[in-house]
Amino acid sequence: MTRTRFAPSPTGYLHIGGLRTCLYNVLLARQSNGTFLLRVEDTDRERYVPGAVEALLTTLSRVGLAPDEGPVLVDGLVKQNGDCGPYIQSERLPIYTEYARQLVDRGHAYFCFCSSERLDSLRRQQEIAKLQTKYDRRCLTLTHEEIKTRLSANEPRVVRLKMPEGETSFDDVIRGRITISNNEIDDQVLMKSDGFPTYHLAVVVDDHLMNITHVIRGEEWITSTPKHITLYKLFGWEAPLFAHLPLILNPDKSKLSKRQGDVAVEDFLDKGYLPEALVNFVALLGFNPKADQEIYTMEELIALFDLTKINKSGAVLDTVKLDWMNGQYILKKTPEQLVECVYPFIARVGKTIEDDLLLRMCTIEQPRLTRLTDIVDLIDGYLAVPTYDPQLIIWKKADADDAKINLLAVKTLIENFDANVWSDIALIESTIKRYISDSGLQNGNVLWPTRVALSGRSASPSPFELIWALGKKESVKRIEFALSALS
Ligand code: GLU
Numbered sequence: 001m002t003r004t005r006f007a008p009s010p011t012g013y014l015h016i017g018g019l020r021t022c023l024y025n026v027l028l029a030r031q032s033n034g035t036f037l038l039r040v041e042d043t044d045r046e047r048y049v050p051g052a053v054e055a056l057l058t059t060l061s062r063v064g065l066a067p068d069e070g071p072v073l074v075d076g077l078v079k080q081n082g083d084c085g086p087y088i089q090s091e092r093l094p095i096y097t098e099y100a101r102q103l104v105d106r107g108h109a110y111f112c113f114c115s116s117e118r119l120d121s122l123r124r125q126q127e128i129a130k131l132q133t134k135y136d137r138r139c140l141t142l143t144h145e146e147i148k149t150r151l152s153a154n155e156p157r158v159v160r161l162k163m164p165e166g167e168t169s170f171d172d173v174i175r176g177r178i179t180i181s182n183n184e185i186d187d188q189v190l191m192k193s194d195g196f197p198t199y200h201l202a203v204v205v206d207d208h209l210m211n212i213t214h215v216i217r218g219e220e221w222i223t224s225t226p227k228h229i230t231l232y233k234l235f236g237w238e239a240p241l242f243a244h245l246p247l248i249l250n251p252d253k254s255k256l257s258k259r260q261g262d263v264a265v266e267d268f269l270d271k272g273y274l275p276e277a278l279v280n281f282v283a284l285l286g287f288n289p290k291a292d293q294e295i296y297t298m299e300e301l302i303a304l305f306d307l308t309k310i311n312k313s314g315a316v317l318d319t320v321k322l323d324w325m326n327g328q329y330i331l332k333k334t335p336e337q338l339v340e341c342v343y344p345f346i347a348r349v350g351k352t353i354e355d356d357l358l359l360r361m362c363t364i365e366q367p368r369l370t371r372l373t374d375i376v377d378l379i380d381g382y383l384a385v386p387t388y389d390p391q392l393i394i395w396k397k398a399d400a401d402d403a404k405i406n407l408l409a410v411k412t413l414i415e416n417f418d419a420n421v422w423s424d425i426a427l428i429e430s431t432i433k434r435y436i437s438d439s440g441l442q443n444g445n446v447l448w449p450t451r452v453a454l455s456g457r458s459a460s461p462s463p464f465e466l467i468w469a470l471g472k473k474e475s476v477k478r479i480e481f482a483l484s485a486l487s
Helices: 016-031 052-062 093-105 116-128 144-152 199-209 219-235 265-270 275-283 298-304 319-331 335-348 355-368 373-383 400-416 425-438 443-455 463-486
Strands: 003-006 035-038 070-074 077-081 109-112 158-161 167-172 176-181 189-191 214-218 241-245
Touching: 003 016, 003 214, 016 035, 016 214, 016 241, 016 265, 016 275, 016 298, 035 070, 052 070, 052 077, 052 265, 093 109, 093 158, 093 189, 093 199, 093 219, 109 144, 158 219, 167 219, 167 241, 176 219, 189 199, 199 219, 214 219, 219 241, 265 275, 275 298, 275 319, 319 355, 335 355, 335 373, 355 373, 355 463, 400 425, 400 443, 400 463, 425 443, 425 463, 443 463
Parallel strands: 003 035, 214 241
Antiparallel strands: 070 077, 109 158, 158 189, 167 176
16 A cells, blocks of 8 residues: 655745655555655754644645645644644654664664764864764763763753664665665764754654655655665664655756745745646656656546656756646636636735626637736736827838728727627627728738727737727727827
């Protein structure tokens, strides 16, 4: 039974790389009817951010990746689902203390009372001597009696792993066999002086107790894995499979920006990217199941996902591609759904637009949208006659007089459309096109000035769509405005 987990340290926002890690864990679990769980790794109290767990849960549900087990938000409160809880590490301290004690009792870990001043000066000396910086095991030689006395005096201390001799190997699903000499690994702190475990102890204990079968995480953790494998061995536990995902890079191949505004999923959503587009986009960061396809439904991703096909090399975060993909997802919406999606963005800036006009606007602008926020920018042009340079009205192969004649003709046509024509953009089009061919004109003579008069833009939906969306009164008003601008 596959059990995967996403185990972020709650920072107050979800990094785009975290979204990919989370998604891949979901895909693998779904593929085999397994379980995906969320664990909150909040043992670093210096980085504690109030409200971060709530924010994380909100974002995961917005992107449709809510876990099967772990913390959930119920009426704004964090509750926990599942039999392996608690799923928040700061609520599991007695568990870590017990497992650290077991390691100490068996001689695999030891108390270290060295002060941070001593450790700092040790590191400096090693650096100067160009030696590997590593704990010198001074406290490993303390006698049983000494340790007892210092513990009962409640001296500040940590618990360190006594890294065994030899080497450690593991088979990464993506990168293959990795071997490292244990010499190169420091005696890792497992329990800190504040009574909290370090990541290394907590992650191993929890992945074991939560029966995790596959650990899928970012490449930055690969150097920690030998420490984890060592702990599994010392505890006598079977280690899960490990898969380390490639780094995410900027288009210039530099390491991805750390600036929250550039990498936070919440910010992408706030900029008008659809959750399903973002998910599709991150799915392809380091993996593409088919060379000739970019748009995948969640079901397709689940069916096609294959950990062994993930690239080893870094994946470029190409926002041009994201823009394109978002446009494709916008196109999949019905105009009514699109209205629902853009509504919060309109409300956010305090603009108001009549529901019917918004629906018409979404209908005709839909194919041109990249982000949902584009609609917000276009609203003003629908609410009032846009300002533009009157020269723009004149088609490049015609002159002002020609523009005037044709605008007048279109105005008269519009004034006489019957209800039937108003109900159908195709009928508006055929009526105006009939005038064009009957008068022996080219499309540009009529359609260019009409489109500019209605939109004020050099690129916009067609004049037929604009007439349909704006309605008789507004269309006539805009044409009259253009006529006076030409005079
Ligand atoms: N808490 C770690 C993080 O913030 C989790 C690493 C792992 O998945 O083991 O990414």
